[in-house]
Amino acid sequence: MTQPEQPKFRVGHESDAWCGPCKRISAHIVIAMVDGIPKQVLCQSCGSRHNYRLEAGRSGPGGAGGSKPVVESRKLSPAEQHQRKKQEELVVLSKELAAATDVRPFVRREVYKAGQIIEHPEYGRGKVENARRDTIMVRFSSGLKSLLIS
Numbered sequence: 001m002t003q004p005e006q007p008k009f010r011v012g013h014e015s016d017a018w019c020g021p022c023k024r025i026s027a028h029i030v031i032a033m034v035d036g037i038p039k040q041v042l043c044q045s046c047g048s049r050h051n052y053r054l055e056a057g058r059s060g061p062g063g064a065g066g067s068k069p070v071v072e073s074r075k076l077s078p079a080e081q082h083q084r085k086k087q088e089e090l091v092v093l094s095k096e097l098a099a100a101t102d103v104r105p106f107v108r109r110e111v112y113k114a115g116q117i118i119e120h121p122e123y124g125r126g127k128v129e130n131a132r133r134d135t136i137m138v139r140f141s142s143g144l145k146s147l148l149i150s
């Protein structure tokens, strides 16, 4: 009654561990054990597989450049994570579109290249993701659209 129970690790069970890619402690599934201690774990957040540890090990490449504090107190379900990721991508896209200086009006019979920013009369600004002879795939903040150009 005096000693707190030690957490028991088992392969296939969930255990909190430090995740390098996530840069935080998150839920992991133990996938390999040595001497009763998890050896390898699978991150439930980002899906990366790495060695088990409880705190940040050696600092990764990239240095202290653009690291932002992650404010996240609750766990997200995979669907929420997917949603969050899409939102983040949308924010990045919106910023890129808003900051673009070389914006070309969308005109049929014009030739576009992937990576160009265009201004569509109906959809607004979008980024060309894929350009073919007769259609271009453009990422607007409202979604991906295929536009006929010929």
Ligand SMILES: [Zn+2]
Pocket: 019, 020, 021, 022, 023, 026, 043, 044, 045, 046, 047, 048
């Ligand atoms: Zn992770």
